[in-house]
Amino acid sequence: MPQNSQYRKAEDIVAKIKRILGDFPGYRALHADGRLYKGTFRANEAARRYTRAVHLQGAEMPVTVRFSKGGGDPYAHFGSTVGMATRFYLDDGRVTNLIMLSQKLFIANSIDQFVGLLDAGLPAEPGGPPNLAGLKTFLAANPNSARVFQMRAESPAPVSFAHTEFNSVHCFRWVSAEHVETLARCHWVPVAGIKGQPPADLKEENVDILYAELEERLAREPVHFDLVLELAEPGDPVDDATALWPEGRRRVVIGRMTLTAPASEKDTGDPVMNHDPTVLTDGIEPTDDPILQIRRGVYEVSAASRSGGWRGGCPFGGGEKR
Numbered sequence: 635m636p637q638n639s640q641y642r643k644a645e646d647i648v649a650k651i652k653r654i655l656g657d658f659p660g661y662r663a664l665h666a667d668g669r670l671y672k673g674t675f676r677a678n679e680a681a682r683r684y685t686r687a688v689h690l691q692g693a694e695m696p697v698t699v700r701f702s703k704g705g706g707d708p709y710a711h712f713g714s715t716v717g718m719a720t721r722f723y724l725d726d727g728r729v730t731n732l733i734m735l736s737q738k739l740f741i742a743n744s745i746d747q748f749v750g751l752l753d754a755g756l757p758a759e760p761g762g763p764p765n766l767a768g769l770k771t772f773l774a775a776n777p778n779s780a781r782v783f784q785m786r787a788e789s790p791a792p793v794s795f796a797h798t799e800f801n802s803v804h805c806f807r808w809v810s811a812e813h814v815e816t817l818a819r820c821h822w823v824p825v826a827g828i829k830g831q832p833p834a835d836l837k838e839e840n841v842d843i844l845y846a847e848l849e850e851r852l853a854r855e856p857v858h859f860d861l862v863l864e865l866a867e868p869g870d871p872v873d874d875a876t877a878l879w880p881e882g883r884r885r886v887v888i889g890r891m892t893l894t895a896p897a898s899e900k901d902t903g904d905p906v907m908n909h910d911p912t913v914l915t916d917g918i919e920p921t922d923d924p925i926l927q928i929r930r931g932v933y934e935v936s937a938a939s940r941s942g943g944w945r946g947g948c949p950f951g952g953g954e955k956r
C-alpha cells in the first residue's frame with residue numbers, strides 16, 4: 635500500500651479505537667498505561683548464525699523496556715494482555731525496536747478484517763458501550779479472529795512481568811552475513827520461569843500492581859529474559875498474525891537481557907518513545923504481514939496525537955496549533 639494512503643487508513647483506525655475504548659488525551663491509544671525500565675542485552679554465539687543485525691553480534695548494549703497494560707484506559711486494572719516494548723540503543727546513535735505481547739496471536743490478519751472488527755464494535759452513540767451484538771456477528775463470520783478471542787479469553791494473567799513470556803506475534807526474516815535467510819517468530823522467555831494466575835485475581839489488586847511488584851523485585855535483584863527464535867518450517871504461515879504454528883518448532887536462544895532499574899523518558903532523551911515495530915536494522919526484515927505493515931502508520935498517528943504533534947502543535951517547540 636502506498637505510504638500516504640497507509641497514513642489515511644491509520645488515522646481512521648486510531649479514531650475508531652478511541653471511539654470504542656475511550657479517548658484519554660496525552661496517552662497511547664492502546665497500551666495507554668506503561669512504565670519504562672532499563673538494562674542491557676548481549677547476544678550469544680548462536681545469534682550470528684541467523685542474523686548480521688548489528689545489535690546481535692555479541693557486544694553488550696543498553697536497552698529500555700516499556701511494560702504496559704493492553705487496553706486504552708490508563709486507569710484500568712491489569713488483564714491477561716500485557717506488552718513489552720524493547721528498544722536497543724546502537725553504538726552509532728540509532729535505535730531499533732522489538733515489540734512483543736503476552737499473547738501469541740493478534741485478533742485480525744488483514745487491514746480490512748481489523749477495520750471490519752472495529753466497525754462492528756463501534757458504539758451506537760459517542761461515549762456509549764461497544765456494540766457487543768455487532769462484535770458477535772463479526773466473530774461468527776470470521777472464525778480465525780473468533781479463535782484468537784477465545785484463546786485470549788482462556789489465557790492466564792501475569793503474576794509478574796518477570797514470570798511472563800512475550801511473543802513477537804509477527805514472523806520476521808533474519809538474514810545472516812552469508813545471506814542465509816531464516817523465517818522466525820521471536821519470544822522473550824523469562825529466566826525465572828513462566829507463572830500465571832486467573833485474570834479475576836488482578837481485579838482485586840491495585841491498578842499498578844505489576845509495576846510495583848517489578849520495582850520491588852528490581853530493588854533486590856536483576857530480572858533476565860532470554861531472546862528466543864522460533865524457526866518456521868516449510869508451509870508454516872509467515873504473514874498471518876492469527877495463525878499459530880504447530881507445537882515443537884525448533885527454538886534457539888540467541889541472547890539475554892538483564893533489567894536492573896526503573897527508567898524514565900527523560901533518561902532516554904526521547905519524550906515520545908514511539909515503539910514503531912518496523913524500526914528494524916539490516917539483518918532483520920519484515921515479512922508481507924499486512925498487520926505489521928499498517929502498524930507503522932498507526933503508531934505514528936497515535937504518537938502524534940498524544941504528543942500534540944503534527945495536528946496539534948509540537949510541545950517541544952515549533953509546530954502550529956490548529
Ligand code: HEM
Binds near residue numbers: 668802
Ligand atoms: C492493526 C493492528 C494493531 C493496531 C491498530 C495497534 C495499535 C496500537 C497503538 C495505537 C499503540 C499505541 C502507539 C503509541 O502511541 O505509541 C500500540 C501500542 C502497542 N502495541 Fe499495537 N497495534 C496493533 C498490533 C499489535 C501487535 C500485533 C502487537 C504484538 C506485538 C502489538 C503490541 C503493542 C505493544 C506492546 C504496544 C505498546 C508500545 C509501547 O509500550 O510504547 N500491537 N498499538
